Amino acid sequence: MSSTSPSAIALLNIQQDVQTRIDRKLALFIDQQTQTADELITAMKYSVFSGGKRMRPMLLSIVGNMLDANPDDLDVASMSIECIHAYSLIHDDLPAMDDDALRRGKPTNHIQFGEATAILAGDALQTLAFEIVLNHPLSKDNSAKRVDMAKVIAKASGVNGMCAGQSIDLLATGNEISLAELTELHQLKTGALLSACVSLGAILAPSIPIEHIQLLQKYASKIGLAFQVQDDILDVISDSETLGKPQGSDTDLNKNTFVSHLGLEGSQSFLQMLHNEALQAIASLPYNTDQLKAFTDFLVSREY
């Protein structure tokens, strides 16, 4: 995809729009909370508003719009997902975990606020994710949809998803694991939350046939993995400034990566395969998938 193609420009506009809306609405929601614990709120905001690319909200928004969901409702789901994402980054960066000092070119949360506050900021952001889907106004108040959204977010985050992936990742660091195990690990650690975005878009849409949801889930699982493969490739070929964190940090930590398993060229081929499989999964869907295709291209060709 050339960076000046019409679909690339349209996608940049979507990213800009999503980012602006999510930032504004999240700030509003956080400011409505009891402001007794200033330091905690400051630490939470620091990570939520640290210039993240809002990839997950983009995906959620694109899928939801394609399925004709209410855009404001989609933003509610996106806000929640971004709180989960921010919490996971804060905890992953802790000294006991990946011990990262930089994230997106800025000091990580525990470097800025100390470990105790960073742990608490992560904890409170997880809770906030649930408060958002449970409390934030929706276009039509609907308890059943709130329950469905919260279920999807919980399943993707906890012992059936992200936390399980992170736990397996920790145990695998420094040990050789198989490619199948590495794939499963990332399906849980990164893939689960991306899949959740697709599910949330579908939950908020008017009734969608189950076979369409299954195709979208298949798509999500492919791009979830593609996202991680591209991450591993970037860790090797990109410079630290572009990455916003030290280049080669995975190698330094003796982490299992797709590059360590498949080599650089092998990883690039694998990425290409996942890209094709993702596009194939959505090829037969009777919706306008142009934006979703453009997003897929963007995801695998991103440089940061």
Next chain:
Amino acid sequence: MSSTSPSAIALLNIQQDVQTRIDRKLALFIDQQTQTADELITAMKYSVFSGGKRMRPMLLSIVGNMLDANPDDLDVASMSIECIHAYSLIHDDLPAMDDDALRRGKPTNHIQFGEATAILAGDALQTLAFEIVLNHPLSKDNSAKRVDMAKVIAKASGVNGMCAGQSIDLLATGNEISLAELTELHQLKTGALLSACVSLGAILAPSIPIEHIQLLQKYASKIGLAFQVQDDILDVISDSETLGKPQGSDTDLNKNTFVSHLGLEGSQSFLQMLHNEALQAIASLPYNTDQLKAFTDFLVSREY
């Protein structure tokens, strides 16, 4: 209250019953989760089943039964609260927080499993708390009740409750704070979750007049504080073996406590006052409050 009075014996029976049921149902629910991350699940179970007194489920169960709620539904709420409670203890014990090596006479989670797994076990237990109220079967499936329960749990746990209290506590450690600030801190840190138990009992009951709920909330706020005052007293007068953690650990950490503010006798008078106010709050309720009164007496006279 003599320890052999009929109400004390009835209360011990309730505690035994609640503990047995909650332990069994929680084990069942956890075992139904995807078991990919063995180490994580083991660490979660270690803290959830560490012989906790299940005070919060007792309160929830007593209030809910008094208001004629379905006992199995009450257990669902209790299971969720116990996951939040266990997660908060794991994170509070971390080296960056209170740095405790012992809890209930056993090594704390991070001593047993390492810091990274302890952080994740806490994270995943918070998620599990939401999974329980969102997914566990209820006597009548009711999305609105699930949303109400999850809202109460989220509000009590996050930046409007427990996390805020812990954050203020961390900042106050080593600094002099006023008695009013100390009280507010504990209303958030301990009181919010005890109040949540009362709210959850009321949510699961047939419709209860708002003024009764307000009286129960007032009661909860008094016993929440009384619970903490008694904790501070026990930290000074009890021995380490009874406490299951080093006696005097609050003093060692240079923590603000009710004893450091009011002295031992002053704290005992304050406890007596809160005890009376709690009983007064429920005096006019048109329900059978015998068990709730016995629970209140037990709470302020407990020795561990």
